[in-house]
Amino acid sequence: MNSDGWLQALAGELHRRGLDPDLSRHVVAEAATHLRDSGEPPLQVFGPPATYATAVAESVGAPQPGGGVGVARVAMPVRPPHTPGPVRLEVRGITKRYRRRPVLTSVDLTVRAGEIAAVVGANGAGKSTFLRICAGLLSPDAGRVRVHGTLGYCPQSGGTADFLYPEEHFVLVGAGRGLHRAEARAAGRAHAGALDWEPAGRTQARHLSGGTRQKLNLVMAALGEPDVLLLDEPYQGFDRGTYLDFWQQLWRWRADGRAIVVVTHLLNQLDRVDTVLDLTPAREMSA
């Protein structure tokens, strides 16, 4: 049995034992890392998948609600049992090629109200392309995206107007979402406050630091409380405190029933999201 086959069998056995899906994913990923490091055959290192799955299930005790054993660096609020809302984002069979090179091949994703989906994958795996297709900024070669509700999109960079003040951005974007000037400013300030940012200053966007410009981007995406939020690594340039604020904000949005898609390469977040979409091409996957 090769490593991929063994790991797949392990995932199945863990599932059969009722292990929390997040925890299972961690156990499988950790085994995959070990096998890659040691270069030894899985049967020798771990034994048969069923035996190892039993040992794992015994070590972690009964399945725990809410999940992963991975110790979070950001405290996640205790969630009531997950009750999925209506489907907000439906992605089916998205395929995209650049020149002849396939970037996305038949990608599916469903995100419901009150769920966070993380999009992961190596550089060049097509994470940003996928989000741009979801946002309607890029056409796929095949497949379909359906958004049920309103949409907010935060790009990885860009998206701000150099010569406008932050509050002018709020008014501009707010107008497109049916907010009056005062409403837009107030909503912008509220969202900025959650990221520990005071946006009232007279600083044009071009003079903001990279991290603050990303806060501005994030606030714009959130204006008008869209049902679906597409966030493309929005925390670039954030300091640690802001980064924690950002995840707290995501939990609040989720609790409010938003459907969130966030591109991340930070695996320590994965135990706290509802869905993980791994865009790493199949031939490079070991887990």
Added chain:
Amino acid sequence: MDQERRGQWLRGVLDLCVLALLHRRESYGYELAQSLDASGIGPIQGGTLYPVLLRLQRTGLVSAQWREGAAGPARKYYRITPAGADTLRRTAVDWDAFASGVGTVLREVQTR
């Protein structure tokens, strides 16, 4: 060495050895296995090691975090918690007393 007996001994002390290694510095599974082997305890397979790590994590004696290293893939790094360090200190003393008792008895056989 009789592998079955070695396995029985290990079951009693592997978690302590893991805690002791993590007391030096944080580490990940494969590295821990190598350190245990290098220290003469012998090869420890992943199938034995990871359930021990999961149990230590569940009982709060170690914490874990996925992180990408300077080079190479993301790994799950384990770190001893204050509770773990406390348990380690107390149990290391107990083990010393126990092992020296066993040693004293067994040495009588050797020297006879």
